[in-house]
Amino acid sequence: MDRRSFLKSATGVGVAAATGGLAMPALAQGATKTLRFVPQANLANFDPIWGTQYVVRNAALLVWDTLYGVNSKFEPKRQMVEAEEVSADGLTWTFKLRSGLKFHDGSPVTAKDVVASLVRWSARDPMGLMIRAIQVELTPVDELTWKWVLKQPFPKMLFALAKNNAPCSFIMPERIAKTDPFQQITEYIGSGPFKFARSEWVPGAKAVFEKFADYKPREEPADWMAGGKKVLIDRLEWVIMPDPATAAAALQSGEVDWWETPLADLVPVLKGHKDISVDIGDPLGNIGAFRMNHLFPPFNNLKVRQAVATALNQEDYMRAIVGEDDKLWKPLPGFFTPGTPLYTEEGGEMFKKKSVAEAKKLLAESGYKGEPVTCIVAQDMAATKSMGDVTAELLKSIGMNVDFVATDWGTVGSRRAQKTPPGQGGWSMFHTWHAGADCVNPASYTAIRANGEKAWFGWPDVPPVEEHITSWFNAKDIAAEKEAMGKLNKAAVENVVYVPTGFYLGYQAWRKNVAGVTSGPFPVFWGVAKG
Amino acid sequence: MLAFVVRRIVTTIPVMAFVALFVFSLLYIAPGDPAAIIAGDQASPADVERIRASLGLDRPYLIRFGEWSWRVLQGDLGTSIFTSLPVTQLIAQRIEPTVSLMVLTLIFAVVVAVPMGVIAAWKAGSWIDKGAMAFAVLGFSVPVFVVGYLLAWIFALKLEWLPVQGYTPISEGLWPWLRNLILPAVTLGLVYIALIARITRATMLEVLQQDYVRTAQAKGVAQKDVLFLHSLKNAAVPIVTIIGIGIALLIGGAVVTESVFAIPGLGRLTVDAILRRDYPVIQGVVLMFSLVYVLVNLLIDLTYTLVDPRIRY
Numbered sequence: 001m002d003r004r005s006f007l008k009s010a011t012g013v014g015v016a017a018a019t020g021g022l023a024m025p026a027l028a029q030g031a032t033k034t035l036r037f038v039p040q041a042n043l044a045n046f047d048p049i050w051g052t053q054y055v056v057r058n059a060a061l062l063v064w065d066t067l068y069g070v071n072s073k074f075e076p077k078r079q080m081v082e083a084e085e086v087s088a089d090g091l092t093w094t095f096k097l098r099s100g101l102k103f104h105d106g107s108p109v110t111a112k113d114v115v116a117s118l119v120r121w122s123a124r125d126p127m128g129l130m131i132r133a134i135q136v137e138l139t140p141v142d143e144l145t146w147k148w149v150l151k152q153p154f155p156k157m158l159f160a161l162a163k164n165n166a167p168c169s170f171i172m173p174e175r176i177a178k179t180d181p182f183q184q185i186t187e188y189i190g191s192g193p194f195k196f197a198r199s200e201w202v203p204g205a206k207a208v209f210e211k212f213a214d215y216k217p218r219e220e221p222a223d224w225m226a227g228g229k230k231v232l233i234d235r236l237e238w239v240i241m242p243d244p245a246t247a248a249a250a251l252q253s254g255e256v257d258w259w260e261t262p263l264a265d266l267v268p269v270l271k272g273h274k275d276i277s278v279d280i281g282d283p284l285g286n287i288g289a290f291r292m293n294h295l296f297p298p299f300n301n302l303k304v305r306q307a308v309a310t311a312l313n314q315e316d317y318m319r320a321i322v323g324e325d326d327k328l329w330k331p332l333p334g335f336f337t338p339g340t341p342l343y344t345e346e347g348g349e350m351f352k353k354k355s356v357a358e359a360k361k362l363l364a365e366s367g368y369k370g371e372p373v374t375c376i377v378a379q380d381m382a383a384t385k386s387m388g389d390v391t392a393e394l395l396k397s398i399g400m401n402v403d404f405v406a407t408d409w410g411t412v413g414s415r416r417a418q419k420t421p422p423g424q425g426g427w428s429m430f431h432t433w434h435a436g437a438d439c440v441n442p443a444s445y446t447a448i449r450a451n452g453e454k455a456w457f458g459w460p461d462v463p464p465v466e467e468h469i470t471s472w473f474n475a476k477d478i479a480a481e482k483e484a485m486g487k488l489n490k491a492a493v494e495n496v497v498y499v500p501t502g503f504y505l506g507y508q509a510w511r512k513n514v515a516g517v518t519s520g521p522f523p524v525f526w527g528v529a530k531g
Numbered sequence: 532m533l534a535f536v537v538r539r540i541v542t543t544i545p546v547m548a549f550v551a552l553f554v555f556s557l558l559y560i561a562p563g564d565p566a567a568i569i570a571g572d573q574a575s576p577a578d579v580e581r582i583r584a585s586l587g588l589d590r591p592y593l594i595r596f597g598e599w600s601w602r603v604l605q606g607d608l609g610t611s612i613f614t615s616l617p618v619t620q621l622i623a624q625r626i627e628p629t630v631s632l633m634v635l636t637l638i639f640a641v642v643v644a645v646p647m648g649v650i651a652a653w654k655a656g657s658w659i660d661k662g663a664m665a666f667a668v669l670g671f672s673v674p675v676f677v678v679g680y681l682l683a684w685i686f687a688l689k690l691e692w693l694p695v696q697g698y699t700p701i702s703e704g705l706w707p708w709l710r711n712l713i714l715p716a717v718t719l720g721l722v723y724i725a726l727i728a729r730i731t732r733a734t735m736l737e738v739l740q741q742d743y744v745r746t747a748q749a750k751g752v753a754q755k756d757v758l759f760l761h762s763l764k765n766a767a768v769p770i771v772t773i774i775g776i777g778i779a780l781l782i783g784g785a786v787v788t789e790s791v792f793a794i795p796g797l798g799r800l801t802v803d804a805i806l807r808r809d810y811p812v813i814q815g816v817v818l819m820f821s822l823v824y825v826l827v828n829l830l831i832d833l834t835y836t837l838v839d840p841r842i843r844y
Contacts, residue, residue, distance in 0.1 A: 042803060044613040045569070052571030124578065166571065182581040184615045202624050203614045204803045205795030241696070245680065246793045249695045380806065407562070410808050414564035417576060446572065454575070
């Protein structure tokens with residue numbers, strides 16, 4: 001019996017739960033409207049600036065509000081801000097807060113809180129660091145107003161403050177925001193639509209959020225991080241379930257109401273259940289990837305990288321990750337998230353070739369001498385394990401010598417930072433994935449950077465890629481942005497900054513008595529009601 | 532007796548010191564970096580280094596070990612790298628579900644396994660014996676998670692008697708507490724039953740050959756008294772020993788069982804900590820489990836004096 005068959009049969013347990021009405025005394029509904037949600041991962045820490053895992057960002061969006069928020073069109077919209085003004089030379093930004101905003105401890109939100117929060121955020125966020133590098137001053141002007149003076153214009157200012165990529169520019173009380181950005185905060189006080197019930201937090205098991213009665217939602221309709229965050233439930237419980245079969249069973253039995261990331265193998269069972277709705281969760285999905293080490297042979301040779309990219313068949317990778325469901329994947333002849341305004345396939349032909357013969361020819365031309373490819377593969381992550389197995393076969397098929405190192409994600413996380421040669425504790429290749437939300441443009445797309453030593457793991461050094469990224473940041477209109485993105489994609493493909501293995505999506509599932517569930521790059525709890 | 536207990540408790544100290552040194556050293560040389568996990572994929576190497584420094588992970592081994600040992604001696608197991616919560620608090624949050632699961636498993640296993648082993652020995656070679664031993668082999672062979680899914684399938688899917696996941700504290704009522712633990716305890720107990728039943732059978736087979744058993748039977752003592760009073764008492768030492776050794780099995784099995792049944796216990800805390808390289812939590816939990824294991828062995832030694840009056844300390 002293979003993994004998929006076993007999980008499917010094990011999930012039959014859930015059918016029993018559903019039909020049997022397995023009432024759970026501890027979970028019995030009281031008068032308060034409680035929504036029980038199974039998140040993608042454990043909420044192990046709760047400082048969204050110190051730790052940038054997406055599960056932390058998702059929880060932080062409940063507790064801390066942001067100055068701006070992106071909507072589903074990737075437009076930055078005012079959230080805590082009432083108005084902003086930029087000087088004619090583009091150097092001085094002046095912002096004003098909405099009045100009457102309160103933190104969960106009852107204190108008012110002021111410009112001092114905002115300034116302290118932006119200082120902490122800009123020390124850790126890639127866009128924040130760019131602003132910090134050109135900053136003259138960031139100071140409060142009065143109780144509700146502050147200004148940010150720069151040495152040179154930064155056209156993407158509002159996007160930086162609105163973006164949903166971790167770390168977001170969450171606003172905290174000044175006393176908390178003054179914590180060293182490399183130290184964890186110990187108080188979880190925000191001004192967002194939910195309060196964090198710290199006393200009920202059992203890391204690895206449960207996290208509880210309660211409706212914040214004094215929250216002032218905007219009047220506009222909610223749209224992702226933008227608009228009015230109107231909370232229609234009293235209490236939100238995150239129930240951590242490491243076993244997907246158990247989570248499926250709990251959803252069917254009604255012990256939980258909403259499961260963020262059902263395993264693709266279990267989705268047919270959930271779709272067949274009369275009380276459960278299933279739909280795409282995050283429409284921005286994920287981009288599967290493997291990165292090659294540009295510092296050492298064989299992948300310091302462009303032709304070797306091109307040979308691997310030419311042989312690649314993305315369908316093999318995507319089938320290994322999502323199975324037979326064609327709704328869940330797309331080929332990706334480039335590096336950016338499909339379906340987003342700046343998406344481009346310019347110059348992406350290499351990823352469409354799927355030609356082993358041409359790859360062998362390129363490999364022969366490269367002068368490859370059979371150096372071992374140290375391929376480190378995390379076995380405890382389904383996606384990386386699946387991709388690693390496909391890659392091993394791919395490399396062998398074109399005649400490369402594979403040293404397959406099966407390990408866990410924690411080890412990959414530290415080993416990929418090693419710049420020593422592959423045979424001395426370093427590596428040649430590792431697999432990962434990038435959230436599609438990070439790949440809509442170069443703003444927070446660390447993986448596309450090719451600035452050598454400062455680049456992400458693999459350390460590609462491709463000046464044209466960096467030039468086009470700079471062009472995008474300086475672009476003044478959408479046409480200029482699109483032009484920069486096209487050139488960037490082409491340069492990144494030609495130089496094989498890394499290899500995308502395809503674009504894939506995942507489902508979410510919820511009980512039909514829960515209304516208002518929408519697709520988004522994070523679970524949106526405002527506007528969700530439970531009958 | 533008192534001197535023995537004191538001597539055993541004193542000898543616990545070097546054992547615990549060795550465990551502490553071993554665990555700390557093992558984690559020190561193990562690959563993985565919590566700072567990289569915390570920093571996330573967007574972080575630069577400099578950011579990772581700063582986080583590592585802020586956590587004190589860049590300091591020399593001996594200094595870190597010395598500081599940690601000193602804190603442990605004062606009853607402070609440290610603070611979780613990820614949650615910033617004291618390790619003692621994390622353990623306290625998780626101890627009730629795990630202790631409940633282990634105690635219930637222990638009771639279930641002993642109640643089933645000892646009579647099974649005794650009867651199998653008494654009816655050695657019969658279909659009862661063969662059936663019991665086949666069950667024991669099955670218990671050893673089938674992985675805990677398969678048993679868990681299978682039992683849930685039968686008792687939740689087919690019979691609709693019990694829930695499939697979760698834990699209810701005993702403070703919320705005995706039946707709600709028990710209801711959530713029945714399937715996990717049976718799941719975890721099967722391998723333990725197999726172990727105890729086999730040892731009981733083997734020991735009883737030897738005892739049943741003894742002259743005093745034959746004498747008891749010859750003078751007309753009832754068979755149940757021969758088995759459970761005369762024979763079992765004399766076979767008890769190895770059985771009690773194996774029950775003690777089996778505690779280690781329970782600790783290992785609890786890790787899997789808690790995951791399958793979504794029980795927020797120490798097993799899951801341990802797995803989560805290992806995957807994230809949360810060193811203080813791993814060290815604290817392993818140290819605690821070691822202490823439990825040492826104390827259980829002490830308890831077993833003391834139990835010998837109750838079941839065999841010839842043993843004196």
